[in-house]
Structures are given as C-alpha cells and as structure tokens.
Amino acid sequence: MIASAVELFRRQGYHATALSQVISESGAPRGSIYFHFPGGKEQLAVAAVALSAEEGDAVVGAASAGATDAAGFVRAMTAIVSKRLESSDFRAGCAIATMVLELAPDVEALRAEFDRVIAHWRAATAAQFEHYGYEPARATGLAALLLSTLEGALILARAARSLEPLQTAGEALIAMLEPPAIPRRRSRSGAAKT
Amino acid sequence: MIASAVELFRRQGYHATALSQVISESGAPRGSIYFHFPGGKEQLAVAAVALSAEEGDAVVGAASAGATDAAGFVRAMTAIVSKRLESSDFRAGCAIATMVLELAPDVEALRAEFDRVIAHWRAATAAQFEHYGYEPARATGLAALLLSTLEGALILARAARSLEPLQTAGEALIAMLEPPAIPRRRSRSGAAKT
Secondary structure: OHHHHHHHHHHHOOOOOOHHHHHHHHOOOHHHHHHHOOOOHHHHHHHHHHHHHHHHHHHHHHHHHOOOOHHHHHHHHHHHHHHHHHHOOOOOOOOOHHHHHHHOOOOHHHHHHHHHHHHHHHHHHHHHHHHOOOOHHHHHHHHHHHHHHHHHHHHHHHHHOOOHHHHHHHHHHHHHOOOOOOOOOOOHHHHHHO | OHHHHHHHHHHHOOOOOOHHHHHHHHOOOHHHHHHHOOOHHHHHHHHHHHHHHHHHHHHHHHHHHOOOOHHHHHHHHHHHHHHHHHHOOOOOOOOOHHHHHHHOOOOHHHHHHHHHHHHHHHHHHHHHHHHOOOOHHHHHHHHHHHHHHHHHHHHHHHHHOOOHHHHHHHHHHHHHOOOOOOOOOOOHHHHHHO
C-alpha cells in the first residue's frame, strides 16, 4: 500500500492522488488504509516519504557498485535515474520532489520528513565522494551539487520528454570534476581496513 | 489575472489552485476569466507558463548586469532566486517547476509550453556563458547544469526551509568553473562590435 502510494505521489504528486486510487492500485482491502492510516492521506504520505529514503540508498548503492571514481559515480547516478524516467515514459522522476514543491513548507509534518530524507541522501552521497578521496567539505558540496543537478534535470527532462537535459547536465558536471585531494581508496572494504 | 495565476501555480502548483482563487487574488470580475479563457484552468496555465518566459529573461538580465565573469553570474543567479525564496517564506520557487512535475508529460499542451519556456531560459543562459568566453558547446553544458542546479536546489531549500542547499550547491559549482577558452569580452555592446 505504501509502495503504491510512493509510485502515485512520484508520478502525479500529492493533490492528484486520491486514497481510493492508492487502494485500487495496491489491491489492499478498503478498510485497511483507514485502519493503518487513521490520519488519512497526509499520514500515508509521511510513510511514503520515509520509504523513499531506502530507495535513495539503493540508488547510491547501485551507482557506487559499478563506479571506481567520482566521474563514474556521477555517470552511474545519472544513468540510473535516466533509465527509470525513460522506462516510465517520462513519468517517474524523484519520489518526493513533486510533493515537496506542492506542500513544503506549509505542511510541517511532511516538510520535516522531506528534509530528513534529503539529508539522508546527501550524507550517503557525500560519503561516496569522500570514499573517492575528496575532503569532507568538498564532498559535502559535491553531494549538494549532484543531488540538485539530478532533481533539476529531472524537471527539464520531463518537460522535454527527453533524456537530453539529464545527459547534458551530468556530462557538464563530470567535465568539471577536479582530481580528489587524497588518492582514491581501492574499495569500501579496503577503506574500512586502513 | 495571469500574474495572479503565475504566483499561485508557483507556490502551490496546478492541482491545488482553483479558478475561484485566481479570481479572488486578482480582483478580476468573475465572468472575465471564462471570457478570456474559455478553455478554463488549462488554458490559463498555458498563458501563465508563457508569461514566466519573461520572468526568466528578467532574472538572467539582472544577474548578468552585476556580473563580470561566469562565477559572478552564477553567484548572482543563485542570489536572486535565494532572495525571492526567502522573502516569500520559502514558498516562491520556480514559476513552472511544480506544474511540470504534476502534469508533464501527460498534458501535452502544457508540456510543449514548459519545454518552449525552458529552452528559452537555457538559450539565454548559454548566451551569457558564451559572452564570458566559453565555447558554444561548453556554454550549452554549463547552462543546462546551472538551471538544473538551481531548480533542484530550490526543491532542497523548500524542504529544508533554508537557503543552505542553494548556497552550498551554487558555491560548489562556482569552485569548479574552469577559465573560459576565449578571453572575456568587456561588455555586451563591446561583444557586438567585434
């Protein structure tokens, strides 16, 4: 039920998503949504936003698995969101971006949850840049820049119904990456051992 | 009436904005909205999106007026959107981003207008990077990167109710700017004469 809500909020946002649609898409019995979420759509949305933290972890994990340096990581992150966007016929962008723009900062319970999830994504992304040898402050900056770039390029790509903005912005960022200050560590496990 | 619609769509998106709210905010007589926009909210939204093209021109124009190089331009663009966001208590981000995520690519009339306006912003921004001496292909990439960064950082900033993501992402981008290939031209008028 929460997974169905994540997909509906991602594709059409909060206001266009009716609880009845979540019920029909998930196949859950009608009463169960009110049993589990007596607070209604807003409470369901808080749960959906929390679930999308795990999705962010999965994206960062998948991108880092195939990457040996920051350029490869940025390229893989861009490729993962591009692939999902394209396979959804340009409907499935970020799980929470539409809701953030519809509801933040007015609905405080949701705003706090958006902020918590985004901070989590930023920390995971910054840790990855640190792993590639960037100083912590620089890794923090690169993480903010990469997540902003992907979120923004997903808007441009949906409007264009094309992956071109994602590819162009991603490659422009990769072209600017300076060498890390510290030699790259060989692997996560190797890094943990040193 | 269209200006009121731009502000409402910017702050709360398409679905949460009722025509009755546009009428009350604009002070226009009730009948006039149906007279000018017989196609209803969708037609009004197309007009609002078209109007936001001018707003993008104004932002690029204001940012370039105070900037002498690409770093100054990126910093000024970031400052302009930051100031508007803060003065609206974190409600006024990009005029069309919320609508893009709510409606594209499903509502084709709007999607095409979003795409047209964004392409216009990208061209104006790329022209500015060319003015600072970057090669056309690089200027195109930097424009896509800068607009994506600002659009995305506006999402992060609304969720955080803080300008920090805009500042961090903007400064991270500035720190990466390579020197232009061609020495910077002194001014727009100077460039036109050469």
